Amino acid sequence: MFTDRYPFDPALQHLPQIQEFTQLKRKAEAIAGQLLRNSVTHQDGQLIHQCAETLGISTHNPMTPVIKTWYCKHRACPICQWRKQMKRLAQMHTVLDLLKMQPSNHRWLFLTLTVQNCPVTELSPVLDCMNQAFSRMLRRKELQHLAGHLRNTEITEDTLHPGYVHPHFHCLLLVKPSMFAGKHYVKESRWAELWQEALGISYLPRVHVRGVARDGLSEDQQVINHVAYNTKVASSYEQEDVFVELVQQTKRKRLFSAGGLLRELMSSEERELFDDEPEPEHRVLSQWSPTHSTYLQPPL
Numbered sequence: 001m002f003t004d005r006y007p008f009d010p011a012l013q014h015l016p017q018i019q020e021f022t023q024l025k026r027k028a029e030a031i032a033g034q035l036l037r038n039s040v041t042h043q044d045g046q047l048i049h050q051c052a053e054t055l056g057i058s059t060h061n062p063m064t065p066v067i068k069t070w071y072c073k074h075r076a077c078p079i080c081q082w083r084k085q086m087k088r089l090a091q092m093h094t095v096l097d098l099l100k101m102q103p104s105n106h107r108w109l110f111l112t113l114t115v116q117n118c119p120v121t122e123l124s125p126v127l128d129c130m131n132q133a134f135s136r137m138l139r140r141k142e143l144q145h146l147a148g149h150l151r152n153t154e155i156t157e158d159t160l161h162p163g164y165v166h167p168h169f170h171c172l173l174l175v176k177p178s179m180f181a182g183k184h185y186v187k188e189s190r191w192a193e194l195w196q197e198a199l200g201i202s203y204l205p206r207v208h209v210r211g212v213a214r215d216g217l218s219e220d221q222q223v224i225n226h227v228a229y230n231t232k233v234a235s236s237y238e239q240e241d242v243f244v245e246l247v248q249q250t251k252r253k254r255l256f257s258a259g260g261l262l263r264e265l266m267s268s269e270e271r272e273l274f275d276d277e278p279e280p281e282h283r284v285l286s287q288w289s290p291t292h293s294t295y296l297q298p299p300l
């Protein structure tokens with residue numbers, strides 16, 4: 001379909017949105033390739049392979065062109081991870097604005113909860129155990145000053161121990177000012193004990209908690225940076241077999257949760273998204289060429 005009769009359109013290639021999609025589509029093609037090579041994940045590979053094949057441009061507002069395309073919504077797809085990040089950041093900006101209208105002056109804590117690395121083949125039950133432990137931990141009376149949370153699961157590769165992965169939670173906690181009043185404050189060592197008790201394990205897990213840093217960035221910006229980091233496009237795995245297994249082990253798993261006031265504020269934002277105007281008309285702008293590994297202008 002793409003021949004020399006339809007050369008690169010220089011104007012098209014320089015649209016920043018197209019350049020961004022091109023980088024993401026290349027990553028998606030590499031991921032799809034890994035999954036297509038394995039019969040168990042072949043369908044996952046096919047789905048990701050079809051993501052954002054054709055890019056359209058919305059003619060609704062010529063001043064702010066919006067790329068329209070079909071998204072596969074697969075968890076391992078870099079394009080869909082990026083899209084989710086953009087949505088989450090927009091959502092978070094609204095949440096921060098809504099919080100300013102709240103009577104109470106809430107504060108933020110950044111909490112990381114880990115468990116020992118596990119074989120990727122055992123990841124599914126480990127994630128179930130972590131999810132249940134997290135809910136159990138939040139019910140503790142000591143944490144009653146917690147007003148809300150956002151919890152992201154990150155699973156990184158253990159490059160020193162082939163076949164092992166490192167699942168951990170990055171949590172953004174919204175706390176009532178009363179949590180900082182003397183005896184209500186939960187120290188890092190106590191968080192580790194609470195996490196250990198909730199997990200019902202014999203070792204003390206590694207836990208990290210910190211408040212807003214005084215590094216010149218505003219509190220809101222630090223929260224936004226935290227959300228951006230935790231929804232970033234996942235880096236690719238060195239071991240292909242570990243990645244293929246990970247895709248299977250995380251199927252239908254809950255890797256994100258929102259609770260309390262943050263959940264309420266986020267769902268009001270989601271309703272707004274649903275109330276959006278119907279999709280405007282758009283014209284096809286560009287089509288992916290696997291041969292050239294880039295987007296090209298479609299034949300007229």
Ligand SMILES: [Zn+2]
Pocket residue numbers: 048051052071072073074077078079080
């Ligand atoms: Zn996708």
